Amino acid sequence: MRILLIGTKKSVQEIKDMVADLAVEIVCCYAEDTSNIKFQIASLPSNIDGIFATGKAVYYEVINNFHPTVPIFYAKRLVLGFSKCIVSYLHSKNRYEKPLFDIIDKKLVEYLIAQYELNFKQTTVIEYDQQVSESNYLLSYIELYKQGKVDVIFTAFGYTYDTLKSLDIPCYRIPVTKYDLMADFQKLIREIELESNKHKNITVHNLIFAAYPDEQERFFNDYASFVQGIYLNSNGRHLVISNFCSNIGQLCLYLQNSLDEANRSKLRISIADGNNIQNCIANSIYAHSFTDADYPLAIYTERKIKRLNFSADTQAISIDIVSEISGKTGILRKHLYKLFNYLQINKRDTVTAAELAEILGLTKRSANRIINSLIQAKYADEVAIYSDSIGRREKCIKLLY
Numbered sequence: 001m002r003i004l005l006i007g008t009k010k011s012v013q014e015i016k017d018m019v020a021d022l023a024v025e026i027v028c029c030y031a032e033d034t035s036n037i038k039f040q041i042a043s044l045p046s047n048i049d050g051i052f053a054t055g056k057a058v059y060y061e062v063i064n065n066f067h068p069t070v071p072i073f074y075a076k077r078l079v080l081g082f083s084k085c086i087v088s089y090l091h092s093k094n095r096y097e098k099p100l101f102d103i104i105d106k107k108l109v110e111y112l113i114a115q116y117e118l119n120f121k122q123t124t125v126i127e128y129d130q131q132v133s134e135s136n137y138l139l140s141y142i143e144l145y146k147q148g149k150v151d152v153i154f155t156a157f158g159y160t161y162d163t164l165k166s167l168d169i170p171c172y173r174i175p176v177t178k179y180d181l182m183a184d185f186q187k188l189i190r191e192i193e194l195e196s197n198k199h200k201n202i203t204v205h206n207l208i209f210a211a212y213p214d215e216q217e218r219f220f221n222d223y224a225s226f227v228q229g230i231y232l233n234s235n236g237r238h239l240v241i242s243n244f245c246s247n248i249g250q251l252c253l254y255l256q257n258s259l260d261e262a263n264r265s266k267l268r269i270s271i272a273d274g275n276n277i278q279n280c281i282a283n284s285i286y287a288h289s290f291t292d293a294d295y296p297l298a299i300y301t302e303r304k305i306k307r308l309n310f311s312a313d314t315q316a317i318s319i320d321i322v323s324e325i326s327g328k329t330g331i332l333r334k335h336l337y338k339l340f341n342y343l344q345i346n347k348r349d350t351v352t353a354a355e356l357a358e359i360l361g362l363t364k365r366s367a368n369r370i371i372n373s374l375i376q377a378k379y380a381d382e383v384a385i386y387s388d389s390i391g392r393r394e395k396c397i398k399l400l401y
Helices: 009-018 034-040 056-066 079-091 106-115 134-146 158-166 178-197 213-226 248-258 277-288 319-329 333-345 353-360 364-376
Strands: 002-007 025-030 050-053 072-074 099-102 124-126 152-155 171-173 203-209 229-234 237-242 267-272 297-301 304-308 314-318 350-352 380-382 396-399
Touching: 002 009, 002 056, 002 178, 009 025, 009 178, 034 056, 050 056, 050 178, 056 072, 072 178, 079 106, 079 171, 079 178, 099 134, 134 152, 134 158, 152 158, 158 171, 178 229, 203 213, 203 277, 213 229, 213 237, 213 248, 237 277, 267 277, 277 297, 319 333, 319 364, 333 350, 333 353, 350 353, 353 364, 364 380, 364 396
Parallel strands: 002 025, 002 050, 050 072, 099 124, 099 152, 152 171, 267 297
Antiparallel strands: 203 237, 203 267, 229 237, 297 304, 304 314, 350 396, 380 396
């Protein structure tokens, strides 16, 4: 994997050192005046898999001038970088009253000023506008300083910082830190890997593991390594995206060897394919509704659900029949899935209206309408059943598929 680092030479070298331990090949491209990148760089290298810009200004310059077709991210200046800058200021003997901050969230600036108990009389925070070049920002800073509206500048722009220093204008550099940077660099790597795999057979593994957070994290990453996939925590869902089609027997053997019986009982896995990643994720969520203590592994493929335990014993459900019944009766697919799941778990082919109402969380009247629709469409037969308590006949059907 080849990643292009682009920005000022100093910033590029700093980031290159920070990511030196990662298994990627780094290509460097320097632009000392980042507001005029197009005049300094004729074109980007063609044999790269992704781009990492040293800052937001460089990021937008690259996008607007070169229109890259590979994934691109940039190094954000976050809490640690800003804190490091403030500590540098506090260690100096200089004190100022009217600072200017750029490329930093205003709320973060206000929070850290309060935390460090900095007694500024007036604070200016410049929000970044991609339509404004770094040179224009620099000129406006110089003008504000000449007018006495600011007396010190805290900047994330490398070129701006170097120029201000050369003009003897008080300034401090807001640096990128390794901690802040690594999250974005890892995102770039994952994006490159996803891009390279998008034409391959993708599956999404949806994992639920009721263990302590550190045990979860360790298992999820180990699992991703086994299936040669990428682990993502997406809105609380633990997903592994993979194009490695391992034998189910091998997967079950891996789980048996990786987890003891107590921990295996805390694990539920649903695996699904689809037309694209979002479709795979949606299918994996559907498949998850078919997992339980007896069958903790569900696989959605070729429009069928296979329910397995970790010994690879299996049951199969046709997804086509769900679509067919839903289309002909108007019954929601999610209600049919819940019904099928209930019948399979309990090894039954009959259900009463009262049971159906409880399974689906509906009124008994709504459950009766569903039962009547199944009977009318010839997917079920009504069977006679009587209540033990009062001897009244109760609505009950036997499924015919």
